[in-house]
Amino acid sequence: MAIRTQLPLMFLLCCQTCVILFLLWRDMAPNLKQRKRTINDEHTCHYNVTGCGDETVQHQKINRKSKRNSMPQYIDERDLRVILGDKSMCDDVALIHAVFVVHSAVGNYPRREIIRQIFRRDPYYKKYTIRLLFLFGQPHDIKLQDNITQEFRQYGDIIQGVFLDTYHNLTYKAVMGMKWISQNCRNVKYIVKMDDDVIVDLHNFFTHLYNMFRSSDHTIICNAITQPKIFRKGKWGVEKHHLRYYKHYPFSSCSGFAVIMPAAMIPVLYKATLAVPFFWIDDIYLFGMVRRMIPKLELHDSGPMYFDFHGNASLKCIKRAGCKLAFASMSYNKMLYRAWKEKQKHLNN
Template sequence: MFISFKSIRNLEYERGHSTDAPTANYIQVPGENSSVEKFSSCSRDASLIAFDKRKNPIFDGEYLLNNKSICCGPTPITAIVVVHTDPHHFGRRQNVRETYGSRELFLPTEIRVIFLLGRVKTLEMQNKVLRENSQYGDIIQGNFIDAYHNLTLKAVMGLHWVSNFCSKVKYVIKTDDDAIFDMWRFLKQFHAKNLYVSKTIYGISKSRDRILRSGKWGIDKTFFKGQKIYPFKFCIGFFLIYSSDVIPALYRESYVVPFLWLDDVYVTGMLRTAANGIEIVDRGGNLSIVPGSSTGFKCLQERGDECPYLAVGSNENIFHVMWELIMKRNHK
């Protein structure tokens, strides 16, 4: 089905990590001075202990920036929002902090947010990231170039981080930085009704999807050789809700499942299949998801509380207008 793990891994590393631009010199920045084992909410998943002496070939914990104590505290964390973001998207990250990623807005329910970045190419940009992190303490930066073909590295870094520093959280909400999410609706219609089911991924599922061999999402013919259809279901990576027990299970499989740069196919398809027993629930009804910003905006604007969308695509121009519509339908 695959070419050898070693050859594809080295190929993608060279493509994703090589650059003609000068690369900044970095200093490893430790997390906050607190024991990650002090409180159960930020303790490590015990199932990973057996993997301590093995090096994960995709991501094994080499952080440039790591805020280890985000989930530490005496109160259980209900959800952590894990945002895949481009280092240059300062405005988008701020939008998330002020809205569905806000710790204060949803109290007494405890919400946390982290932003996943890779390595940048210039010292000037790194200093901007450092200043942002100094102010907010929510940046998780891995030691790999932040590039489209390295999205799987970023995704596996997220699995590693949650498994090691936030394993007792109830839900893990993975988003891209161009999404907007109705956290109130999620908490009222999902969490409050105790719809939690273990070993479950909620998202937009793709079944019998065609394998593209060219274009933006095209993969080499040596992957899934001779096949035209993916032999498993997977989810579009735009927006996902994981039951927390899924995260370490997926990370464990990344030790052995060959690398593929399409992160949604790799994580929710290949790793999920290898882990066995993890179900995909395609979201519908009052918890549906739509990536399109125009569709979501029109629905929120015209239907308000009757709009079924839990998460929609957005852009910086209409983000706050859409958030006002979300607040309006939740605070009549």
């Protein structure tokens, strides 16, 4: 009798369990199908990151109903608008040997002053026609904008975009510079992209690098990296759902602290950025993903003879006669000017 009375209860429990399992399966089945589709897509696009759909970096757009939609985002030219910039900077000469485009942060005024001083005092600044440009976006603190406007009026060497000046907008900063140069500086031989913590040795640049590939408009000179490591944490951390299952980017790129590009390629690179899904790490995006869209555009590895990002080691080299370093990253502001003065001692002797 006891068994008979328990049968309806057992039947009810079994029915509830079946319903719960069915509901769980219904929710998980689409995710399993999506996961299989994603894995298949990854195998298909292993060496074609720009066509990897979900595996390219995606941004969340908020629609009018405040719902977040995850979708591939391409660079919008409206986000590249310039609010400060002197369009006549390249108009007064027939040929400019090099434009040094410095990626700077809004608050790094002391570094910009040191770089300006180095360029003004360097004798090679007078031997060649050179232009110096600083790129940055808008400050979080609107009060800083008055200082930036005053700095622009004093020097005229600033290109400022409408985007916020943040690490995740580095690509916008770089592409904005390419667009501006494409439109306003067609009479340039080389474009040198560098960071504001980099010392440039103009003597070594013009002696060893400037004429290295003067017959080629399809070579980017830099400290090249074969399949750079993908960081998941820290300053350069990429979220796990971007390029998942990868430990390295499936292409070569440049260490972006200093890169030399033929100016003839800048308009081509800029147009290619409009066809490649956005990626916020500018070095990976420009010299890896975008570069691969342009036939025959190659990287030439000239580091560590001419490029080095180890500050103290670089300074030791610069102190020695015969050091060929053209670009070296320095850890603090005073080291920039100190390194330049050490180099001038050898040149004067």
